[in-house]
Amino acid sequence: MIVHIDLESKNPIYTQVRNQIIEGIAVGKLRAGERLPSVRAMASDLGINLHTVNKAYKQLEKEGFLNIHRQRGVVIAPEGIAKADEAYREALWHETRPIIAEAVCRGVSEAEFIEIIRTTYRSFKKGGETNGFGDH
Amino acid sequence: MIVHIDLESKNPIYTQVRNQIIEGIAVGKLRAGERLPSVRAMASDLGINLHTVNKAYKQLEKEGFLNIHRQRGVVIAPEGIAKADEAYREALWHETRPIIAEAVCRGVSEAEFIEIIRTTYRSFKKGGETNGFGDH
């Protein structure tokens, strides 16, 4: 799992780490049960502090993406990622709303906007192979 | 123009103000050339500080949504909002990417995701009447 940090980004480092791990899961590069580097190893790799990585891991655990065991290490949720519930869907609506509003103002057509979404979506879902999370 | 502030939001107040003004423009509630309340009036209305409103206005000006004249006040860009350029489109790709990745992880189908986008998009574009920005 290769994570790249942009120190110039407006997003905090721990958010960048979080997002890239989620992308790794989405694209199937990280699979259920797979182990992630320890907070120290990851921090050392990226040249950042242990606590910054820990913050990303903790958030991912809280969001249901990871399981963290005291001495067993950090693992992609083996029983699968928590499926979308109503709370998540509502957050999704709120999150996308201002982005769409700005696109409308800037004259981005519905077709173009959806094409961007669709292309990105498929870039994750492609490879089609299961991410390891069947809906059991 | 009614702006509502959520003090519990993770988004800073000035960002909330910014987003709601953009939504106002998108939905056509705010039209080109229309005047916005002075920083003091808006701040007083919302019970917040003058500088917080000013920060939102300044950002909107920088982004091309507003024109601010020394003593003439704050006005929705009369010559129309800056159309999407390549820089904006690239930002749009980056902005939506992590949101889509998480949706994929949570099992939101492409169809459902796009339906959310489409519905929100049309909630802005609806009314269909021109926003006052023809493509001249």
Add this chain to the structure above:
DNA sequence: CTAACTGTTATATTATAAATATAACAAAAG
């Protein structure tokens, strides 16, 4: 049995961003 490694906790410091509080300035409008 050590020694190394795991996440965790604690404490402290630095830097930056967000928000507020006053105060004053200069130009335009009433």
Add this chain to the structure above:
DNA sequence: CTTTTGTTATATTTATAATATAACAGTTAG
């Protein structure tokens, strides 16, 4: 002339982000 406008300046408070050490308690490997 007074009010209103955005602007600038200074200061303070609070919260977040990131780093730096240090230690603890189990787990695992040699």
